[in-house]
Amino acid sequence: MPPPGVILNIIEHRRRAEGEGSIENPVKFHGQDFHTLRQYCLRNRLRFTDGTFPPDSSSIGPGIMEDHDLARVVWRRPWEVVKNPHLIVDGVSRFDFGQGRLGDCWFLASIGAMTFQKRILEQVLPTDQGFGNDYAGIFHFRFWRFGKWVDVVVDDKLPTINNTFIFVHPKTAGEFWAALLEKAYAKVCGSYSDMAIGYLSEAMLDFTGGVYVGFNLRRPPPDLWDIMHRAVKHISLLGCLTPQGQKSGNAVLPNGLVTGHAYAVTGVTQVISYGQPVRLVRVWNPWGQAEWTGDWSDRSSLWQSVSLEDRARCLQIADNGEFWISLDSFLKNFCILEICCLSPNFLDDSKCRWASSFHDGRWVAGVTAGGCIDHIETFWTNPQYLVTVTATGPQYTEHHGLRNTLVTLIQKSDKTHRHLSPNYGIDFYIYVVPPDFQNHRQKFPSSFFYGHNPVAKAESFPVAREMTAYFQLKPGKYIIVPSTKHPNEASSFVLKIFSKLYILAEDCCAQGHLDISKHLGAQIPAAPEDGNSAKKKFSCSERHEMENFQHVFSQYHDQYMEVNAEQLQMLLNEKVIKGLTFQTGGFALDTCRSILAMMDLSVTGKLCNEEFSRLWKRVLYYRDIFLKFDGSHSGRLPLNKLRSAIHATGFTVSDGLLNLIALRYSSSSGELSLESFIFLLLRLDCMDKIFRNLSSGSGIHLQEKEWLYLTIYS
Structure with a gap:
């Protein structure tokens, strides 16, 4: 049996850090x-x-x-x-x-x-x-x-x-x-x-691992010819697409072009015809036949108007699917131009060297799949990336006035078959970080997005595997928020950021990293511990229950003043669950065994008076937090409230850890029960303490026997 997927992800992350x-x-x-x-x-x-x-x-x-x-x-x-x-x-x-x-x-x-x-x-x-x-x-x-x-x-x-x-x-x-x-x-x-169906950009990216940019030929940039000319000179792949016809599928038009069809752009050149410069694009049909029959096609009379040298250099009369077409006709008959290059250098004629940053991320339904800005109440939950653009150094040249930042968002497939992976509408938003947020390093709250507008965004949520846009950004700090169009559209993604300036990009929430010591270590809740400061966190009735936990304990312990898993199950279900206004399934026996193992300091398989005291205070505290955020009093905590509820307990969790929590502890309806919430918080506390007590500061080294003991009984 292979190791669990989360372990494989950690192994993959380590190997990638080593160059795999x-x-x-x-x-x-x-x-x-x-x-x-x-x-x-x-x-x-x-x-x-x-x-x-x-x-x-x-x-x-x-x-x-x-x-x-x-x-x-x-x-x-x-x-x-x-x-x-x-x-x-x-x-x-x-x-x-x-x-x-x-x-x-x-x-x-x-x-x-x-x-x-x-x-x-x-x-x-x-x-x-x-x-x-x-x-x-x-x-x-x-x-x-x-x-x-x-x-x-x-x-x-x-x-x-x-x-x-x-x-x-x-x-x-x-x-x-x-x-x-x-x-x-x-x-x-x-x-x-x-x-059977796909996009040029997919194969181009998979061949190069480079920079993809698509151009809408209905609204081409004014420097399109220069971009194409530079792309051909650089290490680039170029392709184009014809519009779909009235019917689905491919149909050969009277001009020889095929509707809804992908072509390769195999060259660009300029010739002199009747004393005037003419820009030409060479296009290849992968069918190996069906060629353009208009101006500058293989048998066009216009070839007689150019020099013998240009004719010999360009013209090849053959039914091989390849033909020349003027730029004007190209723009009228094709709808998309796609370019994929090893670097963004083809975008302008500057000599700047582009810096790059690469990030893996994930949208998880109910947790980090917040949808677009139209869903402002959940938009903030999307992954966020803090980007610092610096104007000093050799990257910053006299060309800084040109567009200097390119962002590519790619949604990843996690299915065995490509056609089973849904392509959602995807986009990203870029926000300037204002002065009052300059030192902010955590996830930007919903209030930030209510009060600020994006300074840049891509076009309109294309339903494709990838999308790219490039902008002119001034030196400063920015937040990039990738999103799907609608909330709860779950997918993994890759975010690539390129800039002519110095750039430092970091995940505001340590997306994809499970680092308990970093994100929990210094922020363990103090409330459930002994002392007067802890008691201030509780209601009067709960303080009374805590102060009289001996009475509760005495009803369930054995002759040795200890409780086992079965006794703990009865205790929790009768004293914590019973009497609530909603119905629950109660604490399962296996859950109680796990809880007992986490709190069992003496490793006896039972909880003594002191061990139970520590557990009892935490359980009541976590129950209080749950009830506070369960606004509907249904006994089910929606995932969109999970981050706030966990934060209220004193823990700070990363997006990556929150995603795993949602996948591990939520129901199919995207909710957490009271029992699952309490168990989750106990486990977070336990695992953090394990790490802090066994680590050397940067990691843990365990012998095989120690590792098995730890994992079996914790």
């Missing part, structure tokens, strides 16, 4: 190590078959083939279909492959754009493999997935019908790099059918 997930040290997808597996196959004279993405209908997935065709599919290795298969022959080209039955033009257009960028191609397609002497039927590819590079292993069995490949297939020379790359990406997505 970089392009040099990618994470092994499904734990498969390419070199180890290949060596095993070579040593045992085997051909690799991937059990995690088996050659059967489950890897093809539903919806893209009829059942009678699916039954005819035979998975074959390349050498079983063609003679002399190769991974790559004389470099890669967008003309090496053809699209199959799968509607993944968004993915193939991104591949076409990648064939122009050797550095990006080498990131995705390692050169240590092929069909030569070390061939063992195993290949691997690398993708950037939500903040980390992963190395994906596949076998080379491809689906065929009548010995014909049904998805991406080689056009010439038996090159299989594109077909195997498609298979590896299908494995990451869950199946081939999970790639």
Whole structure:
């Protein structure tokens, strides 16, 4: 059995801090190590078959083939279909492959754009493999997935019908790099059918791990041509999209363009026609056919108006899906331009070096999924990031007047299959931190957002995996608040911040970190302890109960003046729960066993008089807090009140810890019972004391026996 997921998250965080997930040290997808597996196959004279993405209908997935065709599919290795298969022959080209039955033009257009960028191609397609002497039927590819590079292993069995490949297939020379790359990406997505619909930006980001910017060509920026020209010169991928037609699906228009279709932008240039400069964009259709037939198409007479040199440099008359189109016609016939670059340098012509900051986060329903600013009462609960922008140093140049900050928000998939992961409308807001909040380091309260307006935000909650916007920010402090459109839309996300200026970004709430010593250590509630100061926190009736706890204890203890778990259960249910105005399920026996273990200083399996006294005071105190925040008197505490209720006890919890609390202790309806709330607070107190007593200040070192003792009896 694998370790619990929260432990795996801690391990992953530590490994990432040590460099795992970089392009040099990618994470092994499904734990498969390419070199180890290949060596095993070579040593045992085997051909690799991937059990995690088996050659059967489950890897093809539903919806893209009829059942009678699916039954005819035979998975074959390349050498079983063609003679002399190769991974790559004389470099890669967008003309090496053809699209199959799968509607993944968004993915193939991104591949076409990648064939122009050797550095990006080498990131995705390692050169240590092929069909030569070390061939063992195993290949691997690398993708950037939500903040980390992963190395994906596949076998080379491809689906065929009548010995014909049904998805991406080689056009010439038996090159299989594109077909195997498609298979590896299908494995990451869950199946081939999970790639049937997608966005250019997804594949572009997964190929580069870089900076994505999309442009609405209905409202293009005035410097769009310059941006495109710089992007082509930098290490960038460019793609574009045509508007959807009157009907869903793809239709070829009279001008040769396909509706609702993704294309790669493969070049930009300027020529002189009839004495006037004309800006041209070269576009490639991943179908390998269906080209633009208007001005500057392959057979347009306008090519006769340019110099012989320009004609020889640009014009290639071939039915290969690639064509030239003027910038004006491009803007009229395409709706979106997407650019993904290794850095934001293409956005302007300054020589600034961009600083960057990367953050993992999560929206949890009822806790940190507050929705957009329209839901002002819950908006503040969203994750918050404090960004300090400094104007000093070499980053700050004479170009500081240009847009200097770029923010990308990516919602992460936590599902095995890509199509099962909902894409919510996402956005982010940027607020200036005013002077009276300059030293604020905790989560900004709801009152802040009632009284301040954002200085910047992205456009309008696009329903997509990622969105990007860039701004001009002056030096100072800002709060960035990522959000979904509606409250309680749960998802993980990645926030990337780039700036030309010095930038320090930190989570206001230590999002994603479980650091009890930092967030609880100095703020343990004093109220439940002995002494007059504690008693001031309680009502008169509760003080009376505390002062007479001996009477309560005496009703349940045994002849040795101790209570066991069964006796504790009766005591809590009859003295704490009974008499309340609402119905509860009461304290379960297993819960009482855990409570007893946390308070059992003598490790006898029972509570003595003194140990019970400590417990009794805490239970009454936490019950009082619960009743205060249970405004409906239902015995159920909504998650949106959980942070305030915990804070009222004297604890300060991070967003990451609060998310885990909600997942662990709340019901399916998003509420905490009184029993769960009391147990939670007892456990927080206990675990904090364990850490503070066993740590050296920075961490805990335990022997295996000590660790087992601690976890079994606590």
